[in-house]
Amino acid sequence: MLGLKHKHIFLLPGLIVLVAIIIFPLLFTIRVSFSSWDVVKPGLDWIGGQNYTRLFEDGRFWEALRRLSFMAVGSVLLQYALGFGLALLVWRDVLMKRFVRVLFLVPMMTTPVIMSVVWRTILHESLGPANDIVQLLGFEPVTWLSTAGMAMVSVILVETWQWTPFMFLLLLAGLLSLPRDPYMAAAIDGAGPFRTFFSVTFPLMAPISIGAIMIRLIEASKIMETIYVLTSGGPGTATETSSYYIYIRGMRDYQIGYSATLSITYLVIMIISLTIIAKILTRNIARD
Amino acid sequence: MRTLYLTFKYGAILLWSSFVALPFLWALTTSFKTANGVTGGATYIPWLQYKPSLEGWKVLVRSGGQGIDIVQPYISSIIVTLSASIISMALGTLAAYGLARFTYKVGFVKNSDITFFFISQRIMPPIVLSIPFFLMLQFLGLLDSIPGLILVYVALLLPIATWVMVDFFSNVPKEMDEMAMIDGCTPVGAFLRVVLPNSIPGIVVGGLFCIIFGWNDFFFAFTLTFTKTQLLPVAVVALNSSVTPWWSLSASALVSVAPLVIIAFVVERFLSSGNLAGAIR
Secondary structure, eight states: OTTOOHHHHHHHHHHHHHHHHHHHHHHHHHHHTTSOOOSSSOSOOOOTTHHHHHHHTOHHHHHHHHHHHHHHHHHHHHHHHHHHHHHHHHHSOOTTHHHHHHHHHHHHHSOHHHHHHHHHHHTOTTTSHHHHHHHHTTOOOOOTTTSHHHHHHHHHHHHHHHHHHHHHHHHHHHHHTSOSHHHHHHHHTTOOHHHHIIIIIHHHHHHHHHHHHHHHHHHHTTOOHHHHHHTTTOSTTTTOOHHHHHHIIIIISOOHHHHHHHHHHHHHHHHHHHHHHHHHHHHHHHHO | OHHHHHHHHHHHHHHHHHHHHHHHHHHHHHTTOOHHHHHTSOOOSBTTTBOOOSHHHHHHHOOSTTOOOOHHHHHHHHHHHHHHHHHHHHHHHHHHHHHHHSOOOBTTBOHHHHHHHHHHGGGSOHHHHHHHHHHHHHHHTOTTSHHHHHHHHHHHHHHHHHHHHHHHHHTSOTHHHHHHHHTTOOHHHHIIIIITGGGHHHHHHHHHHHHHHHHHOOHHHHHHOOSSOOOHHHHHHTTOSSSOOHHHHHHHHHHHHHHHHHHHHHHHHHHHTTHHHHHOO
């Protein structure tokens, strides 16, 4: 068969399609990043590393990257803690088990950008229910989206609503696949619920936890739609993340060349830092 | 002690359930409001606090000037999501089976590197790809069209399909396909006749994940379409202007997310039967 072995029939179609769709854009972006392509002079010229020098002095990019790291790590850890807690709550016997589990899963199935629009009406400072509830509880109305600190909190709040269910799903699937023997041993030893959790459940869940955290970190690093709808990066640039900044430069200002430089730099930083995080996390379980 | 624990447990469940349900309940009640019901501040109970109207729902199916017609975007979204998911699952299942069963070696590139290449595509931020995709589709004459979107979504979903299926096949005993091959099947025959029918749980889970991520994507639909083709998320977000008609916005949001809520039931079923653990790790 044209020298094709059987095994290639399986792998090649998918591999070729993926390479064809991904490699061209990637190589093209690298090439564009060395050009001055913008709205005035569209087209591929060669300006060497000028865009890269500009990037190093672009405080707004590094600021957005710093903000993204904080937002991604902070919200993923929050989602992990909440997701683990929720999974433990409905792991064993619980009233209306199926209903509760389905309800807890629902947000991750819904379209983030559409739910962000709904959240925007909820967080509306004079007409939304969020401030209505806050005032009912006897507090001052909150400036959910118009002050820097609170806008950040609101974005994390919506992200947490949307993505805690994903953590919950991965961790509950993990809990349900745990072996029974260690629990019997712990029960025989007379370990209480806290001892059992810290010396049996948590260590057994470590590989699954790390997998879940890595998957979520990768997804969270792309955070964009929530910000686009809720705050448009504002007030000012208070909630602007890397993706959003690249979007502004590329799609709003049409600085195609410079936004390609930002994209490539951002991608390289992302790959390096996620690899380092993955290495650190896996080494820590290996030591335990 | 036991009562305290149960109070805490059900208190926590109730609290989180309310948080989860809040946007849906709010959208539901808002969808029956009119301008009067919205501008007076937050209200919740129809008849008692505001006069309900069906206007928000009616404009969804009315085309032309006073309507927003989400029927067409709905159909386009279904076509794009299903086509891209089916293509991705077909290619992904094949590739994953290959990666889980055979050894590939090209220079220093091994199976694990190829698997990593597939999965690593998830790291790629959509913004990095959007401009080249734009130019690529323009070159192919597929900009602002359904085939163009399907092509892009395959790139988006193929890594997910492969990731789920590689893990799934690594947990399926090899003996199964070896037996089939001893019985005279070719590897392809063994795959089609024996492996595939036994992989339904993995295929369902992988397919559902593809549908979730395909249906919920906004960014590519937003940057690669303009007037001819419109997908659902773009149509709904277009309503999010300065003077937002909250009622039709809420109604369209509910209609858009409704089909995927059904998926939550299916996923839970797999979760409870223990089939998910193997499929998503």
